């Protein structure tokens with residue numbers, strides 16, 4: 191039988207619990223075999239100047255998924271220079287590893303999906319799966335054939351976590367413990383917690 195693989199693309203600066211939750215719920219509700227987390231080398235639509243290094247984001251993503259045997263990290267986008275367009279990633283994945291692919295996105299991404307590179311072709315190569323996200327409405331998405339999954343909405347973002355780190359606020363349970371350890375060890379986002387919790 192053809193494998194069913196979920197792709198969870200992201201900047202993961204840092205990866206957080208909402209990423210893990212929507213991936214897990216997609217896996218269970220669509221009966222997928224695995225989820226591959228794909229950190230973007232150069233996220234096509236992010237305008238922020240200073241991303242954390244690819245090595246740190248890759249390491250944190252690895253740590254985020256390591257307790258789940260069905261979650262894996264795929265570093266395919268680090269092999270290419272220039273913006274990490276999903277169409278290029280998916281074409282390469284299909285060449286290397288034929289399977290049915292499901293690309294997971296949040297409601298914010300769904301709203302702008304029509305602007306993605308070669309979206310009409312990409313939409314024939316993967317099934318998009320959308321998880322609602324507070325403040326966005328995936329129903330606005332104009333692309334056809336999208337699956338919607340029901341997941342409790344979490345108003346958590348990497349931006350919020352970076353802000354909390356900068357302010358010395360606690361990020362426990364916003365990210366997996368192994369990710370928090372890495373952020374603390376490397377003092378990413380200026381993280382110096384005010385207390386040991």
Ligand SMILES: Nc1ncnc2c1ncn2[C@@H]1O[C@H](COP(=O)(O)OP(=O)(O)OP(=O)(O)O)[C@@H](O)[C@H]1O
Pocket residue numbers: 199200201202203208209212294295296297298299321322323324344345346347348349350
């Ligand atoms: N809380 C959330 N609920 C639903 N989807 C989410 C949530 N957070 C992130 N996503 C989705 O996960 C994918 C990767 O997101 P990304 O790595 O950019 O995290 P982010 O929290 O949106 O980051 P930032 O705050 O830096 O923009 C995107 O498809 C995004 O829509």
Ligand SMILES: O=C(O)c1ccc[n+]([C@@H]2O[C@H](COP(=O)([O-])O)[C@@H](O)[C@H]2O)c1
Pocket residue numbers: 198199200201202228230233234235236274275276277299305306307
């Ligand atoms: O291919 C595109 O045109 C495109 C435009 C915007 C985002 N994406 C992908 O969507 C995923 C989530 O993006 P981001 O910016 O929220 O990390 C990530 O895998 C990006 O490469 C892809």
